[in-house]
Amino acid sequence: MRQHASYWAFVVHRLSGIALAAFLPLHFWTLGNALSGSLAWTEAPLVKLGEWLIVVALAAHLGGGLRVLALEFLPWRDWQKSLAAGAAALALGVGLALALAL
Numbered sequence: 001m002r003q004h005a006s007y008w009a010f011v012v013h014r015l016s017g018i019a020l021a022a023f024l025p026l027h028f029w030t031l032g033n034a035l036s037g038s039l040a041w042t043e044a045p046l047v048k049l050g051e052w053l054i055v056v057a058l059a060a061h062l063g064g065g066l067r068v069l070a071l072e073f074l075p076w077r078d079w080q081k082s083l084a085a086g087a088a089a090l091a092l093g094v095g096l097a098l099a100l101a102l
Contacts, residue, residue, distance in 0.1 A: 008084070052095055059095065060091035
């Protein structure tokens with residue numbers, strides 16, 4: 001069961017959701033303090049890496065959510081394994097696009 005692609009899509013979807021839930025309060029706190037000039041630390045390489053990881057997590061979570069919707073509302077087909085691979089590729093592609101833009 002744990003070797004199945006759907007299991008790993010499930011794991012990535014759950015972990016990316018947890019990462020986003022942990023990140024968002026810090027993000028909103030930082031935005032709230034932006035007017036006081038506390039954003040200089042965001043130029044640190046570790047923060048840039050964190051931003052990249054959060055975008056990848058968001059894209060992975062979006063892809064996983066679309067997979068769950070497809071499982072719930074579409075009839076099951078063998079090609080749905082390819083959807084999980086496509087969601088992973090999309091998440092990494094979005095992360096690469098962000099990395100190139102930074």
